[in-house]
Amino acid sequence: MATSSRTLPTIDPFLIWLIGTVAAASLLPVRGDAAGWVGLIADLAIALLFFLHGAKLSRAAIVQGMGNWRLHGLVLSSTYILFPVVGVVLVMVMAGHADPLLLSGLLFLTLLPSTVQSSIAFTAMAGGDVAAAVCSASLSNLLGIALTPLLVALVMHGGGEGGVSSWQSVRSIALQLLAPFLAGHLLRPLIGGFVDRHKKLLQPVDRGSILLVVYSAFSAAVVGGIWSKVGLTDLLTLLALSAVVLAVIMGTNALVARLFKLPRQDAIVLFFCGSKKSLVSGVPMAGALFPAAQVGIVLLPLMIFHQLQLFLCAAMAGRFRRQGEALVATEAARAVPRAQDDIARAAADRDMAIPASCMPGVEANLALLDGHAQTLRGDA
Amino acid sequence: MKQALAIAADVRAGRTSATAVVEACLASLPADDAPLRAVTRILADRARAEASAVDAQIAAGRDPGPLAGLPYGVKDLFDVAGLPTTAGSALYADAPPAIADADAVSRLRAAGAVLVATLNMDEFAYGFATINARHGTTRNPHDTSRLAGGSSGGSAAVVAAGLLPFTLGSDTNGSVRVPASLTGVYGLKPTHGDLPMGGVFPFAASFDDVGHFATSVADMIAIWEVLAGTVAPSDNSAIRVARLGGRFGDNVDPDQVAALTAIAPDAPVVVLPDIARARSAAFLITAFEGGALHRAALARDAMSFDPQTRDRLIAGALLPQTLCDEAQAFRVAFRRRVLDLIAPYDVLLAPATPCVAPPVDSPSILIDGEMRPARADLGIHTQPISFLGLPSLAVPLLRSGRLPIGLQLVGKPGGEAMLFRYASMLEQRGITGVSAPVGALQGETA
Numbered sequence: 001m002a003t004s005s006r007t008l009p010t011i012d013p014f015l016i017w018l019i020g021t022v023a024a025a026s027l028l029p030v031r032g033d034a035a036g037w038v039g040l041i042a043d044l045a046i047a048l049l050f051f052l053h054g055a056k057l058s059r060a061a062i063v064q065g066m067g068n069w070r071l072h073g074l075v076l077s078s079t080y081i082l083f084p085v086v087g088v089v090l091v092m093v094m095a096g097h098a099d100p101l102l103l104s105g106l107l108f109l110t111l112l113p114s115t116v117q118s119s120i121a122f123t124a125m126a127g128g129d130v131a132a133a134v135c136s137a138s139l140s141n142l143l144g145i146a147l148t149p150l151l152v153a154l155v156m157h158g159g160g161e162g163g164v165s166s167w168q169s170v171r172s173i174a175l176q177l178l179a180p181f182l183a184g185h186l187l188r189p190l191i192g193g194f195v196d197r198h199k200k201l202l203q204p205v206d207r208g209s210i211l212l213v214v215y216s217a218f219s220a221a222v223v224g225g226i227w228s229k230v231g232l233t234d235l236l237t238l239l240a241l242s243a244v245v246l247a248v249i250m251g252t253n254a255l256v257a258r259l260f261k262l263p264r265q266d267a268i269v270l271f272f273c274g275s276k277k278s279l280v281s282g283v284p285m286a287g288a289l290f291p292a293a294q295v296g297i298v299l300l301p302l303m304i305f306h307q308l309q310l311f312l313c314a315a316m317a318g319r320f321r322r323q324g325e326a327l328v329a330t331e332a333a334r335a336v337p338r339a340q341d342d343i344a345r346a347a348a349d350r351d352m353a354i355p356a357s358c359m360p361g362v363e364a365n366l367a368l369l370d371g372h373a374q375t376l377r378g379d380a
Numbered sequence: 381m382k383q384a385l386a387i388a389a390d391v392r393a394g395r396t397s398a399t400a401v402v403e404a405c406l407a408s409l410p411a412d413d414a415p416l417r418a419v420t421r422i423l424a425d426r427a428r429a430e431a432s433a434v435d436a437q438i439a440a441g442r443d444p445g446p447l448a449g450l451p452y453g454v455k456d457l458f459d460v461a462g463l464p465t466t467a468g469s470a471l472y473a474d475a476p477p478a479i480a481d482a483d484a485v486s487r488l489r490a491a492g493a494v495l496v497a498t499l500n501m502d503e504f505a506y507g508f509a510t511i512n513a514r515h516g517t518t519r520n521p522h523d524t525s526r527l528a529g530g531s532s533g534g535s536a537a538v539v540a541a542g543l544l545p546f547t548l549g550s551d552t553n554g555s556v557r558v559p560a561s562l563t564g565v566y567g568l569k570p571t572h573g574d575l576p577m578g579g580v581f582p583f584a585a586s587f588d589d590v591g592h593f594a595t596s597v598a599d600m601i602a603i604w605e606v607l608a609g610t611v612a613p614s615d616n617s618a619i620r621v622a623r624l625g626g627r628f629g630d631n632v633d634p635d636q637v638a639a640l641t642a643i644a645p646d647a648p649v650v651v652l653p654d655i656a657r658a659r660s661a662a663f664l665i666t667a668f669e670g671g672a673l674h675r676a677a678l679a680r681d682a683m684s685f686d687p688q689t690r691d692r693l694i695a696g697a698l699l700p701q702t703l704c705d706e707a708q709a710f711r712v713a714f715r716r717r718v719l720d721l722i723a724p725y726d727v728l729l730a731p732a733t734p735c736v737a738p739p740v741d742s743p744s745i746l747i748d749g750e751m752r753p754a755r756a757d758l759g760i761h762t763q764p765i766s767f768l769g770l771p772s773l774a775v776p777l778l779r780s781g782r783l784p785i786g787l788q789l790v791g792k793p794g795g796e797a798m799l800f801r802y803a804s805m806l807e808q809r810g811i812t813g814v815s816a817p818v819g820a821l822q823g824e825t826a
Contacts, residue, residue: 333702346698352679361691369667372660
């Protein structure tokens, strides 16, 4: 995950692990009884994962950043309305032109909650409002526990290939995810401190759980003959479709930010929190929502989309940061120097040294000129 | 001192000689100027040579020009061949001498005028007070305990005192009109860029103009025609007059209000938009350009500058370029709007200064209920007009025995002739005109 201030898009190291896991599942798929055990362990891993999600989620962060309702509303609308609409339209347009299961995977990813960590990291990198991003992304994740299964039921109902069988299964799945999540969150007063202090230690549990689900899912998929169904053309098609989804969402969010006249810091939050989808949430949800044989293929679009969004967001975060720096520089360039340090710096830039006896008079005159600058700009 | 055209007429008609006029002037000038501190250099040799040349032309039957034998002085920032151009600063006291006269001086010489003196100013023309560390503070002939205004204070004071019939000054933000108003003489700021600036020490190039002082409208016209190299067209059309309202109605002397009402009781009132922003933009551009001009000298030897201008120039030199660019962009848009607004009128009436001359020992004036430095704020009504580049003629209200104060007649670009026509009408109605100072400085000196 790109959490540094680097601006060049980089390959997410976790993606390498994912690809490695997919490759391992392709070469050495787990079969027979072992598959049952691995599936069970994967289910437990999902429960553990959501338990930890619940324990990690800070209600204080949500409450603290809650004031900016308009922004959070826009972020949630992007995640749970705009994304699904784009997904549905795209799937309708592409029906008959791509593998239905892959399209289901594409639609599924549009129903997922936003990421938490990378949304916050990119917002911080771009110079956005980090507190608002923490709140927005956390809220999106919290609501996603309920909203995503509901949306899956609503949009992907009807059974058949790539479909979800019934409300009954959705409810049980929601409970399967929700129960450990709520348990973790309710226990946060007891274990929250430990979880927060040992994030680095818990990260392998987090990621290991996902890799286990992926391995289990792809093993089943490989046994079911995924690589005879999915070829390079399909992967490239998925990449193109992911790019289309991202372009539409990012463009719309930028436009909405302008229409709503969001401050720059809020616009950045909308851009990053509103245009991302969580692999961490998506993998276990797919594992719980789709038949084991379909999970692997359903997850492919999410994995491709995930890497593409990291590429684009890293690039955009760098661009936003440079724009912000330019804005700050422009503001500084427009300002009348008032503080003694600024006056000395401005004088040094002009190869001047201000005699000490002149400084009071110079300061007084700069104060007068600053007043005129404010009058000129209509600030006075 | 007679009015300029009367002297020139006598010289041209042979009733007196240019040499006699100039000798009388040279004889009285040092003593008469002493209490004023308006003159910085008396150019006796040059004056005698120029007067002789005029007399020689008359003797040869040639026309010496419309200003024949007229003695005059120039603000200390005009190039005069053979002399350093000091711009009122000790910094340039020993500068290499100018190799030629300023263009304006050349035109006056060609018209028969005789240069006799250079005149006091605020250092580098930065101020409305003519408080000069090297040459002293120029006093108002009507009350020597008061300022003459500035920055062309010396040029205004000698004309008001009757020591010279006309003089040249320069006007960047009001440096002709402010001292004209405070000393009770006529003073013109031309349409920006219309009069020759060659050989004039600059201050803020965006607004700098040559201007002149005299004691009658007829003299103003004759001198302007020489400087502009043109003849004011005769025109009998009705003059459409409006009064400038809004900010021009604040900070005014009751006598100015009464005069404006008497002059044009039914004239519509035009309110220029954003006038406070315009003045601030003018302030910033002036500070920036003035600071930039002197940046190298300030870096080299700041302490040789006049303390009155040094800190202002340093502050201006520290302003960011982008701020000046903003002010210039505002100026372009503001000028376009105002020109549309004033299109139906030929002459706009406004106060020239917010008050009469303030005392030398307490050079502050009341602006918006606060005492402000006269040096910076006497130009509150002139600065926005310079910002627009419009011509503006300061006319003195006729009020003998009282401290002078004036109005501005503001025209459209190139509208000087219309301003002169309207000023003549006011002069004929007895509303405006020059009153001789009472006391020691009163009376004919030539």
